Amino acid sequence: MSVKSALWHALPTPIQRRLDDRLAKFNDWKEPRPFWGGVLLMLAGLIIGWVPIQFATELAVIGGAFTVIGLVFAVMVFLTGAFVLARPGMSTIFGVLGIALSILSLVGALGGLFVGMLIGIAGGNLCIAWQNPNPEATTTTSSSTPSANEDVQFSWQGDQ
Template sequence: MGALLLMIGGLIIGWVPIQFATELAIIGGSFTVIGLVFAVMVFLTGAFVMARPEMSTVFGVIGIALSILSLIGALGGLFVGMLIGIAGGNLCVAWRHPDPDQGTTTSTGTGSPDAGANEDVQFSWQGDQ
């Protein structure tokens, strides 16, 4: 879901420079090019998260930074694209790739079926141990 929001945010961020490209081209549209570059990069961070979900934290942080920087060239997609990109990046940072080894619990041989069941429980707010 975070990757999809990053991609939608990138499209909205890119919409603003495209709409004003003709007016800014007369003046000298370096900001148009910068806005389009940020839009493409935010969109690509969402695509990279879909391609490599185990690196979602890294691409999420990059997506958040690029969404904020899109204020420079594209007004952040009139702030809507920036907010959607930030929300998508936050979801990518918060998401953890499921570990296939965590799903199977082995019996410890103590005779009680629940003896090892509570050993693997860890909540995200407790941190890594």
């Protein structure tokens, strides 16, 4: 018996059921999204931001405009990953932006010593290559489009 299964069977049954339910909910949330692409973009943002933060104390004495630029690129790469997870229908746009910002992070953060840049490029490529597993849920029919007399309200939540 492996250590994982031994620990799993040591848990009381109600806790096992609760963990199974939470894992099932997470998998239901994760399935219609480019999950690994978004996670890699967010990780790349953290790695890219690490380099300017490490050099910020040394460059603060002589002035470090590149430090600020590197942090801005790091935040923007991180946000593209978060936006991909929030709006999976726009994963291609955010994937392209994530790749471009990862490459541009060479200017202020050395691309996170090139590691963050490469992870950002891989995450952006996963976002671009992602296909919606349920495309009929996102398509709208002509009967569901509002007429000119109806009020249309913008929703950040989407059609969920």
